[in-house]
Amino acid sequence: MKLFIDTANLEEIKKACSYGVLDGVTTNPTLLSREGSDPIEQLKKIVEVVDGPVSAEVTSLKKEEMVKEAGGLAKIASNIVIKVPCTTEGLAATKELSLTGVKTNLTLCFSASQALLVAKAGATFVSPFVGRLDDISAEGMDLVSDIKVIYDNFKINTEIIVASIRHPIHFLEAARIGADIATVPFAVIEKLMKHPLTDIGIERFMADWDKLKKQLNKE
Numbered sequence: 001m002k003l004f005i006d007t008a009n010l011e012e013i014k015k016a017c018s019y020g021v022l023d024g025v026t027t028n029p030t031l032l033s034r035e036g037s038d039p040i041e042q043l044k045k046i047v048e049v050v051d052g053p054v055s056a057e058v059t060s061l062k063k064e065e066m067v068k069e070a071g072g073l074a075k076i077a078s079n080i081v082i083k084v085p086c087t088t089e090g091l092a093a094t095k096e097l098s099l100t101g102v103k104t105n106l107t108l109c110f111s112a113s114q115a116l117l118v119a120k121a122g123a124t125f126v127s128p129f130v131g132r133l134d135d136i137s138a139e140g141m142d143l144v145s146d147i148k149v150i151y152d153n154f155k156i157n158t159e160i161i162v163a164s165i166r167h168p169i170h171f172l173e174a175a176r177i178g179a180d181i182a183t184v185p186f187a188v189i190e191k192l193m194k195h196p197l198t199d200i201g202i203e204r205f206m207a208d209w210d211k212l213k214k215q216l217n218k219e
């Protein structure tokens with residue numbers, strides 16, 4: 001399973017990159033607004049750091065405007081992927097963009113029907129939002145399982161990005177289901193490698209090593 005980071009923060013992206021396991025980045029208008037700088041300039045900085053797909057979202061709601069905006073975003077770099085919302089206008093825009101070879105990530109996906117239709121329109125990626133479904137007492141991961149079954153049934157190439165991940169169990173479940181990608185906030189990426197027994201183990205090894213060195217120095 002590929003690992004993307006879900007952020008527009010350059011420091012977080014650089015740190016996650018330094019771990020050597022980062023495959024891409026997803027941003028959205030909220031994440032870019034948190035950085036407080038010009039979004040296009042911020043995206044230009046991000047694509048310089050990351051060797052992989054970087055999702056940038058359109059903010060227009062009508063097909064023609066989405067396509068026009070996508071054209072501008074796609075000019076930033078060849079690894080920019082256009083995030084488009086799962087609406088009928090977004091569907092039509094995706095079809096047109098896919099015909100011209102522009103990569104798309106269909107965002108705000110909350111049903112398997114949306115996922116099937118966006119795949120038919122030629123979406124490169126689809127992003128089911130698991131955390132936001134959990135928030136309304138639905139099973140976010142059930143949606144990912146449904147999409148996986150449907151995509152396998154019809155040998156669909158659209159890649160599933162599990163998004164709105166809130167904790168390490170979401171990440172693990174995404175891998176168990178066989179999702180292509182998990183896009184994970186920086187704080188959760190940090191938690192993925194954390195285990196109290198690893199920390200305790202290191203502490204004990206270091207203590208025993210120090211003890212041995214002291215003994216040897218005495219002899």
Ligand code: G3P
Pocket residue numbers: 006026028127129131132163164165183
């Ligand atoms: O990738 C989608 C993600 O940014 C949404 O996450 O936590 O706002 O539901 P969240």
